[in-house]
Amino acid sequence: MRLHRLDITAFGPFGASQSVDFDDLSAAGLFLLHGPTGAGKTSVLDAVCYALYGSVPGARQGGTGQGMTLRSDHAAVGTRTEVRLELTVAGRRLEVTRQPPWERPKLRGKGTTVDKAQTWLREYDATTRAWKDLSRSHQEIGEEITQLLGMSREQxxxxxxxxxxxxxxxxxxxxxxxxxxxxxxxxTRRFAEVEKRLAERRRTTEARVREGDAALLADAHRMQQAAGDAMALPELAPGEPGLAEAVLEAAAVARGTARELLTVADCRLTAAESAQAAAERRLADARELDRLQRRFAQAREHAARLAERADAHRAAEERMERARKAEAVAPALELRDAADSEHRRAAAAEASARALLPPGLADAGAAGLAAAARRAAEELGGLESARRAERRLAELVEERAGLDRQERADDEVRQDAETWLADWETTRTGLQSRVDSAQEAAARAEQLALQREPARRRLDAARLRDRLTDDTEEARRRALAAAEDAVEARAHWLDLKEQRLHGIAAELAANLTDGAPCAVCGATEHPAPARKTAGHVDRDAEERALAGHQAADERRAKAERHLGTVREALAAATAEAGDAATDRLAEEAEELEGTYARARATASTLHAAQEELRRAEGEREQRVAAQQQAVVRSASRVAGRDRLEREQASLEEELARARDGAESVTARAAQLERQAALLTRAAETARVAEDTAQRLKDADARLADAAFRARFDTPADAAAALLDDTAHRELQRRLDAWQSEDAAVRAVLAEADTAEAARRPPADLAAAERAAADAGRRLREAASARDAAARCCAELDRLSAHATTSVRRLAPLREEHTRVARLASLAAGTSVDNERRMxxxxxxxxxxxxxxxxxxxxxxxxxxxxxxxxxxxxxxxxxxxxxxxxxxxxxxxxxxxxxxxxxxxxxxxxxxxxxxxxxxxxxxxxxxVRLDTLFIDEGFGSLDDQTLDEVLDVLDALRERDRSVGIVSHVADLRRRVHAQLEVVKGRSGSVLRQRGAG
The missing domain is CATH 3.40.50.300 (P-loop containing nucleotide triphosphate hydrolases)
Incomplete structure (x- = not known):
């Protein structure tokens, strides 16, 4: 991997865009990255790491999820943070560009919005000599870079x-x-994972073995319960050796004992079954004799009761005969009762209907009532035209009421519009004044906004200046104390070193032994070796003093760096704030903020005032239009009102004739409808009453004839002889029951075996039942004992088989647990076979x-x-x-x-x-993966000149493998020795980079 170029914008301490040409720096093979403390040397390396992996090293990690921590505080508001790195890896020239999330001002409105992180990956095509895009996916680019480099961010x-x-x-x-x-x-997480997996497997197999042993012990407990506590359990815990063999041995003993008990129970059950069968036979004979004796006695008692009821039986037979004769008269009786009921209902209905008629028609016949009903119906038909006229009159009344409502509404509209328009000029002037005031406040707020930020910066700088004034004095005091401590520690170390050099012979003599050569002169004889004197300084004391001196010197350097940092910050704050007092700057800033807030509040009402003015102008136009429309509608309603009045007068005259004194035509029609209905109903009930009277007369004649033919003196006698269905069935049942009982009694008394049993002594049924119950109880006890013995044998056989299967199944599991436990202990370093516990x-x-x-x-x-x-x-x-x-x-x-x-x-x-x-x-x-560019961060300040030359020679030798090494240090001597340099210069507006090649 070789770096070519790095471009940084608004990243870390770099507020503006900066570029690094690594090709120029790497030409010499060794280059220096230097600058004062806090300038941003490490931030250059952070930018390289961020471009490749999307995050920075160590505690400074921000990543794409914390992009705001990567952004420079010196960057302009509209400048986005960006890092672009051009490099060659695996023979491919790539360009990676990353932009972390960016919180920027909104393009419209106030506030801020966050743009998402962006990432680009491009590759240089040597054939076309142009860059081509590969991906814009953060995840894809990260995987591609990691795969090409072959190492993670930490590596x-x-x-x-x-x-x-x-x-x-x-x-x-x-x-x-x-x-x-x-x-x-x-x-090496995979090897740690192997240890973890082996430990987990050991715990798993151990738990499974213990679980299997626990299940085996549970089977043993169940066998002990089945054997009635006659089985002794082994005194072993789950997981202990020999448990399986002990359980199987105890189970075999319990099975033998159970089978012996089953044989004894079988013999007892056979004897109890024979005794119970004999007792059952004797009980059956006693029960049969008792039944026959009781049957004969019951038949004799029943025959005596039948003889006592013989007269009642004959009277019932005679009553049944009279009922059969009266059944011939029953149809005539039913017909006469029906005719009588019908006639009474018709007479009642006629009386009810006539009671509702007018006095002049109450005694009229059916024909007269029907004629009066027809006349009322004809008059009702003639009222249909009057009904239509009455509905039209109601519509005319409603139309006139509607015209009146419209007239009142239009009057209100005209009056409301006139009242509102009278105040229009005053309203418009007031609204326009509010708009003008808000516009002036908006212009004033813009002017004040430009003054707020400088005033706030001066106030912050003044507060920082006041605080740093005290911090500078404290830092100066600490730096002076640290310098004094460093001088004392150095003097103490030099003293001890000088004392140790004086007594070094005694240290060398302490290692001499007779016959062994001296490390200084080589002699094997040591006649007068030096001896340690009181207060001798050994090497450990010297090294402790040296360590104390180095620690004191580090604290001195740290205190001086802190003092320089505080002084620089104080100078910057003083330059920003000037000589003005902090209280006065705070008052000016507060007054400016108040004025700005009031102007903003007034300006914020501009939009509302403009909207209210537009709404008022629109409302004026609407009210003028509504006033004009109301005048037009009032003129058009005059002709319509005259037409409605003429039509209403004509209809009222027509309806007065049709009502005939009623409140309305509808009321008159209702009267006629009720009258026609009453007359019609009365005529109908009169005709029905006449018909039912004639049918009643005919039914009486037929009833008298039927009673005479059935040989009854009067129809009333025939009606009295009749039986209803329930009484008839009850009487017939009594006759049939008497005959059945008489036949049954005669049959029982005629049976030979029943008569023979009656002549024998009474049967002793209770004694036979007691003997049979005792035999049954003894049989059940024997059967229960035999079943219990059989269940015990079966349960012991089942549990023994289950225990044997469990033992066979656990055998390979025990072997696996032993093997896995050895491997886990060996991998964890706790096994006795692992001598070094590694x-x-x-x-x-x-x-x-x-x-x-x-x-x-x-x-x-x-x-x-x-x-x-x-x-x-x-x-x-x-x-x-x-x-x-x-x-x-x-x-x-x-x-x-x-x-x-x-x-x-x-x-x-x-x-x-x-x-x-x-x-x-x-x-x-x-x-x-070939690494052509390396960086070494700090540490050279602790070397002397000779050692520094040797270290630089080693680093310079890396060029033999065509590598370039960048040294990150602020040691001044390195600037003479390393000619290719990248300097980081810090300032108030952020740090900048200055590059100088090897030439």
Whole structure:
């Protein structure tokens, strides 16, 4: 991957558009990115990362979802944030353009709106020498860039943007912290997932084994219940070995005992069945004898009762005979009753109808009543024309009322219009005055709006100036105290170093042994080795003093940088606010805001005043038109009112004749309708009464003749002899029942076996029933005991078979659990077979760390003049796990020590070598993507001149692989040594970039 060009607009500290020509900078192979603290050196690297991945490194992540954090505070309101990067990767020249979300002012109206994030990807076609669009999808572009680079954003930030501070911490970190970083870079989550899956499978299989054992114990408990607590359960818990064998053994013993009990129960049941059969036979004989004896006694009693009812039976036979004769007279009786009922109803109806007639017609015959009804109907027919005239008269009255209502409405319209139009000039003048006032206020508000922002900025700057004045004095005091502490710490360190140099012979002598050569002179004899004196300073004391000196110096530099920053901010705030007092500026700003608010409030009524004036003018036009239309309608109603009056007079005269004294024609018609109906009904009821009287006379004659032929003295006797259906059926039933009972009694008394049983002694039924009940109870007890024994055997057989199947099914599961548990313990580092207690993921990372240490050593040897070598260690630290140790071998002493013992400068070039080695290994891991452009961020200030030259030689050697390296630093000495430079210059309106090539 090689960078060609970077264009930045409104990004980070860069308010305006800035460009970086990486081709020009990379021509020398080594270039410097420098500038004061806070100018924006790291923001250039952030822009590269944002262009590729849509987010910035580390804690500065904003991403496309937080684009507002990427936008420069110095950018103009109408300028959108944009980053464009041109690069070559995998032989393809691409251009990536990204615009984060942008909160901008609305094009219409007030307020702001947010434009969505935009992303473009283009590729240069060498054949046509033109750029062609590939995609505008954020997701597609991200996947394409990640696939071409072969690494994630985190990996890119570690292998291309080399953060020295992270690797210094990596050198001093423990195994867990190193594991986290290496895990992110080499993506060993799959191995951690294997550990997790194995642990889950171990828990799953263990739970399944315990569940199977619990089910087996449950079967054993059920077998114990079925065997009546005669079975002893094994005292083992689920999961313990031998549980299955113990359960099967106890089940076999319980099954043998149950089968013996079943054989005994079968014998008892056979004997009880024989005894019960004999008792049942004796009971049946006793019941039959008792039945025959009771049957004969009941027949004798029944025969005596029939003899007592013989007279009643003969009287019933005679009553039935008279009823049969009276049935011949029944039709004549029914006919006479029907004729009598009909005649009474007709006479009542006639009397009711005549009661409603006028006195002159109450005694008239049927013919006279019918004639009067016809005359009333004819008169009713002649009123139809009068009805139409009456309806027309009602319509004329309604029409005249409508004309009157219209006349009143038009009068109101004319009066309302005249009243409103009289005040029109005053209303129009007032509304026009409101419009003019609002327009003047709008112009005044625009003028005041231009004055608000400068006044507010001056006020904010004055407040910041007041606050920074106090902060500057405090920062100066802290910087002075930090400088004094740094001087004292340096003096203390130099003193201890000088003391240690004086006593270095004693340190060397402490390592001498008889017969071993001296590390200084090579002699094997040591006659007078130096001894440590009181107050001897060892190496640890010197290094602690050095660390204290370095920490104090860092605090001094930090305090001085903070003081410079505060002073710069104070100068900028003073230039913006001037010498004016903050209180006076606040009063002026508040007064300006109040005046502006009042002008805005007045101007906001302009639209409403204009709308109200337009509505008033429209209403005036409507009222003038309505007034004119009302006058025209009043003139047209005069002729119509005269016509209606003439027609109404003619109709009233006609209706007076037709009403004949009634209130209306309708009332007169109703009278005639009621009269015709009453007369018609009365004539009809009179004819019906005459007909029914004649039919009653004929029915009486036929009834007398029928009674004589049936040999009854009078029709009343015949009617008394009749029986209704219910009485007839009841009498016949009594006669039939008596005959049936008499025949049944005679039959029973004639039976031979019944008579024979009556001659025998009475049967003892209660004793036979008691004997049969006892035999049945003993049989049920024996059958219940036999069924219980059979169920016990069947249940034990079923549960034993189920337990055997469970044991067979659990066997492979137990084997699987044992195998998985061993694998999980081995992968988790807790198994006794894993001597170093190294987890699977740690094992993989250890291999990667060994590669990184080997790659870093090749550069570290040159940077340290052959003194230091990085080695990987898989030894255990304390009680922890092993696999991720990192040591440094000092060729001067021949000892291997922890990387945390390196000094500040040594830590820097060791971490730089480690970063470059890690970049090589991650690049190979990512698929061998060629990285032609690298950036190294800070850390050079801790090197002396000789070490700095050696480090630069190593970086310069990267050009042998056609790489270019950008150094991000504010160390002044690097500006002399590195000629190709990209300078970041900060100012009030934002930072700018100045580029200088190698020439």
């Amino acid at each position: 890119f930030c570690q292998v291309v943007l080399l953060p020295q501070g992270d690797f210094a911490r990596f050198l001093r970190a423990d195994a867990e912290a190193r594991g986290k970083l290496l895990g992110r870079l080499f993506d 987890r699977l993921e740690s094992y993989v990372l250890a291999a990667r760390l060994e590669q990184v240490a080997a790659a870093a050593t090749a550069r570290l040897l040159r940077m340290s003049s052959g003194r230091y070598t990085l080695v990987h260690s898989d030894g255990r630290t304390g009680r922890g796990r092993s696999g991720l140790g990192l040591h440094v071998v000092d060729a001067w002493t021949g000892r291997e020590r922890d990387t945390a013992t390196l000094s500040g400068g040594e830590t820097f070039f060791a971490s730089l070598a480690l970063a470059l080695g890690l970049a090589d290994v991650v690049t190979d891991e990512a698929g061998g």
